[in-house]
Amino acid sequence: MNMSHDEEDNSLSLSKFESMLKTNKVFFFDSEEFEDIILHYMDTGRMNLAKRALKLGLEQHPKSTGLKLVQVEMLVYEDKLEHAEKLLNELYAIEPTNEEIYIQRANICSKRDQHDKAIENLFLALKYTEDEADVYSMIGMEYLFMDNLELAKENFIKCLELDEEDYSALYNVVYCFDFLDQNEEAIKYLDKFIDKNPYSEVAWHQLGRQYYALKNYEKAVWAFDYACLIDEGFLGAFLEKAKSLEKLGNYQGAIDCYTITMELDDPTSFALLRIGKCYERLGNNEEALNFYLKTVHEDPLLDKAWIALTDFYLRQKNYQKALYYANKALGIDNENALYWRRYATINQFLNFFEEAEVGYRKAFELGNDELDNFLCWSDVLYLLGETEAAIEILNKGSETHVKETEIYYRLVGLHMTLSETDIALHFLQIALSYEPQKNYILKDLFPYVWDNELIQRTINNNNL
Template identity: 60%
Template sequence: MKFNHEEENNFSITRYESMLRSNDVKFFDSDEFESIIHHYLENGKIAKAKKAISLGLSQHPSSVNLKLLQVEVLVFEDRLEQADTLLAQLHAIEPENEEIYIQKANILSKRNEHFKAIKLLNKALLYTNDEADVYSLIGMEYLFIDDFENAKINFMRCLEADDQDYSALYNIIYCFDFLDQHEEAIGYLNMFLNKNPYCEVAWHQVGKQYFDLKEYKKALAAFDFAIISDEYFIGAYLEKGKVLEKLKRYNEAIENYRITLELDDPTSFALLRIGKCFEKIGNDDLAIQHYSKTVHEDPLLDKGWIAITDYYMRKRNYQKALYYINKAINIDGENVLYWKRYAKINNKLAFFEEAERGYRKALELGNYELETWLNRSDILRFLGESNAAVQNLYQAIEFYPDNAEVQYRLAGLHYERQDHDKGEYHIRKALELDYEYHIVLEELFEKVFHLTLVKNIISEYKVN
C-alpha cells in the first residue's frame, strides 16, 4: 500500500505524537523529523518544534537540515549570536548549501543590515534549485529599504521563475502603486496575461489599476475577465460592484455584491455597499435593513455605524441618529468620527452641554479641525462659560494662527468681558487678516458690533 506525501507526513506526525504520549522512544529518519518540525513551525507551535529538533538531533546528530531548522528557531527567538555560531559551523561542512546563506541573510536583515543580506541572498542564487523563493526574499529586503524599483525587478524575476507565485505578483503591483506607475502596471500585467490569459488575479489587478485611473469601463471589462477565469472569485465581484456604483448602475452593483454573499459568509463591506446602493435608488427600507445587518455582522466597523447615523441625520431624524451614535460610542469610545457626529446631533437637538462634551472629546482625541474649535467656543459662550471659550480659541490659534474667524470671536468675547485692550488687539488682527469676515462679529456679537469704538476701528480698515 502506497501513501502520497501528505499522507506520509500525517502518518509520521501521528506516530511521533503517539510516541510522546507513551514515552516509548521510536526511531524516525531525518526526513520524517524535518516534516514533523515543519508542521509545528507552520502552526506556530515553537515549543513542540524545539522538542522535535532535540529528539531529531539525538538520533541524527550530523543532520545539517535539522541543524538549519534549529537555526530557524534561534533566529525566531532573537538568539542571533547562537544562530550565527551554528551557521558558521554548518558553512564549514556544506559551503554550497543555499539555506545557510538564506539564514545568514535573515540574521543580517533582523540587524537592519539589508545590503549585506541582499549580497548573501545573491550568493544563495548560485546554489539554489528554487530561484523564485530567493528572488522573493531579495525583493523583500529591497522593500525594507524603500527601494521599490529594485524590489519590483526581483519580484518580477520571482514570477518569471514561478508564474503561480501570486504573492510576488501582488508585491510587483504594490511597487507600481507606490511609485504611482499605473500605466506601467497595466502594461506589465497585459504582458503577463499574454502568457497566462486565464489568470484571475492578474485580471483583477488590471481592473484595480483602471479603477484608480477612473477608466471605469475598462475596469469593468477586466473584472468580467477575472470572473470568467474564476466564477468563484469574490474579490472580482466586490470590485465590479464598486465600478458599477461609480457608473451609477446601482441595481447591477447590488447583484454583484449579493453574489459574494452567496459564495461565502456575509461580509460587512458587501452589506454596507448594498445599503448605500439602495439608498441611492431611493429604497430607504432596504437601505436601513442592510445598514442594520452591517453593524450586526461587524459591530467594530465604524463605516456601518456612520452610514446608519448619517442616513437619519440626512432625514433630520436626530433622535434616531443620536440613538445609533450612542450605540457606536458604547462599542468604541475612542473613535473621533463618532464624537464629531455626537456633537453635531446634540447641537441640532439643542442639547448644548452634551454637544460641548462631544466637541471636547473630539479635540482630546486629536481632531483639530477648525470647525470643531469654532463650534465648541460658540457653545461654551452660549452656556455662559466665556473663560473656557476664550481658552478654547487660544488653543485654536496654535493650529490656525492666521484665521480671521478665530480672531473675530476672541475680539467679541474680550469686549463682552469688558477687556477692551485685548478686544481691540484681536479685532485689528482679524481685520488685517480678512476685512469681509467682520460679518462674524455682526452675527454672533451684535451688541459688540454696534459699540462706537468697534464701529470706528472697522471704519478705519474700510477706508484703508
C-alpha cells in the same frame, strides 16, 4: 481534494511518527522523511514535537547534513544565533556548495539587521541553488527591510520570471509599485504578466486595484470581472468590484456583488453597511435601515455603522433617534472630531445648547478647525448668553479663516450686544469691504442690531 504523491507520503510519515510516539516503539525513517516531519511541525507551531523529531532523527542519522541544517533553522527560529552560526561553520567545512548553508547564514544576518550581509549570502546561494526563484524572493525581502523598494521590486520581478505562480512575490511586486506611487508602471507590468498568464486571477485582481487607485472605475470593474470569472469564490475580487460599481453610481450592481460576498462567506459588517448605503442612495429607506441595523447587530463595536444610523435619522430630521445613535458612536470612539460635530449639530436642532457647545468645543480640541465649527460654536455660546466667549471663539477662527465675512458680521452683532459700538463699526467696515451682499447675516442673527440707525447708515453709505 486529491493529494499529490509527496503530500500522501508526508501524511503517512506523520501518522507513522505520531503512532511511534504513542506506543514508544522505535520506527525507522530516512533522513528526508525526518526533515519533512520536523518542518511540518515547525510550520504549524508545534515546536515540542519538532524538537522530538529532530532528536530522534539525529540519533538515527547522526551525519545527515539535511537534518543539521533543519537544526540550524530551528536555532535561528529560537534566536539562538551563535549556536546556529557555529553549526553552520562546521557544515560549511564539509559541504561548501550547499545553498542552504548560505540561506541560513542570510537568515542569521537578517535577524541581526545586517541586511547587506544577508544579501551577499543570498547571492552566493544563487550560484549553487536549483531554486533561483525562491532566492530572488528572499533577496527582494531583504531589500524591503532596507526600504530599497526599487531593488526589492527588481528581485521580485526576477523571481516571477522564473516562477509565475509565486503569488506572494506578485503581491510584493505590486506592493513596491504602490509604495513608489507607480500605478501606471504597475498596470504596464501586470498587463505583460497577464499576457503570459491570462488565467491568473491574482494578477487581474491586482490590475483592478491599480485602476481603482487611479479612479478609473470602469476599467477596475472590467479587471475585477475577470478575476471573479476565473475564480468564482474570490471574495476580495467581488468586494472590490462592488466598491468600484458604487463609485460609478451603479448601486444595484454593487448590492448584487456585496450579496455574493455574503454567500461566499459569513456576512461581514463592511458588506452589510455598504449595502445599507447603496439602498439609501437608491431611495429605499426601509431596506437601508434594515441593513444598518443588521450591521450593528453583526458588529456592535463598529462606530461607522452607528454613525450611518445617525446620518440616516438626521436626513429624516428625526433628531431624537439621531442623538441616540450619535451617543452610541461616541461610546466607541470619543476621540473623533466628526462624531462630536454631529453630536453638537443634533443637540442644536433639539435646542440643547449646552450639550451642543460641548460638542463643538470637543470637535475643535480634536482638530476640527473648519469655519462652520467656529460659526456654530459661537452661535451656541451667544444663545447661552456667553457673548464674550462667542467673540473669543470667532477671533480664534479668524486666525485660520482670514477674510471670512461670516465671522465679521457676527462680530458686529456680538460687539453691539456688549455696547462696544466703535469695535462693532470697525468689523462692519471690514465685512462690507469684503462681501457687502452678505449683510443679511446681521439681519438674520441680530435683528435688533440690523435695525440700529448707526448700523443702517453705515450699510447705506457703503452702498452709495
